Amino acid sequence: MSKPDRTSVKRVTDAATLKAIAHPLRVRMLGELRMEGPATASELGRRFGESSGTTSYHLRVLEKAGFIEADPEQPNARDKRWRAMHMYTSWKNSEFQDGSEGAEFARAMRRRQLENVIAATERFEEEAATWGPAWMDAAGHSDHGVxxxxxxxxxxxxxxxxxxxxxxxxxxxxxxxxxxxxxxxxxxxxxxxx
Structure with a gap:
């Protein structure tokens, strides 16, 4: 299972590329490919409750934007597996604050990041008892005012x-x-x- 190098970063500098990743399903699919490794459109469809046609379309958008590529280790000729090309995505908010649609996509991405924090926290809260005392004590949030x-x-x-x-x-x-x-x-x- 090939995952991207843990230090690799895709630097986004244009609104079209940021738009490609700002879509809620695409950002979740990319995250899944980064964390779990290569998958087919059908596998991603099952994981996210979507049709393989829908996930296939979104995978092509991610490929065109340079976020994913065909996995060189294809399991068979019928099912195309995709992999993430980078472990992280970065952009400078200041480059997308000129009132253009890029500013909208940057806000959407910050919103997606916040939604990920909330979803991960809620999932842990629902499953906390199954993790045992060591993980219950290790997990959590903190904030510092500096x-x-x-x-x-x-x-x-x-x-x-x-x-x-x-x-x-x-x-x-x-x-x-x-x-x-x-x-x-x-x-x-x-x-x-x-």
């Missing part, structure tokens, strides 16, 4: 990503290792009384 410059905030988020990859490398082949969703966000809030 004064940072834009440069320091960007550096902090980058460094957290490096730490995540370091811990993944240390744990990936250990007994009891599970897929863990780690979310990082940093937004200025101004002065508050809280």
């Amino acid at each position: 004064r940072l410059t834009p440069a320091a905030a960007g550096e902090l988020i980058k460094r957290i990503g490096e730490i995540v990859r370091e811990y993944e490398t240390r744990s990936e082949n250990e007994p009891g290792a599970e897929l863990v969703r780690v979310f990082v966000a940093g937004f200025p809030v101004g002065d508050t009384d809280n």
